[in-house]
Amino acid sequence: MVLDKKLLSILVCPLCKGKLDYDKEKDELICRADNLAYPIRDDIPVMLESEARSLGIDDR
Numbered sequence: 001m002v003l004d005k006k007l008l009s010i011l012v013c014p015l016c017k018g019k020l021d022y023d024k025e026k027d028e029l030i031c032r033a034d035n036l037a038y039p040i041r042d043d044i045p046v047m048l049e050s051e052a053r054s055l056g057i058d059d060r
Contacts, residue, residue: 003029003040013038014047030055 003022011020013031020029020038020040029045036052037059038045 003045007045011047012044015049030059 003024008020008022009021009028011029013020013034013036014020015036016031016033018031018033020031022028023030023037026037027040029040029047030037031052036049037055038047038052040046
């Protein structure tokens, strides 16, 4: 999936309300402030803390 730039500009991290970066390879939205990656499933961003994974050192 190629995330629409307009959608990416309005989506924010549900925890800190900060900017999200799109990782095209892993199909995730990344919050650098909270070190979390939110998955995108079936072209829909899953913006739930319980579904996010913690970023490892290699992901930061």
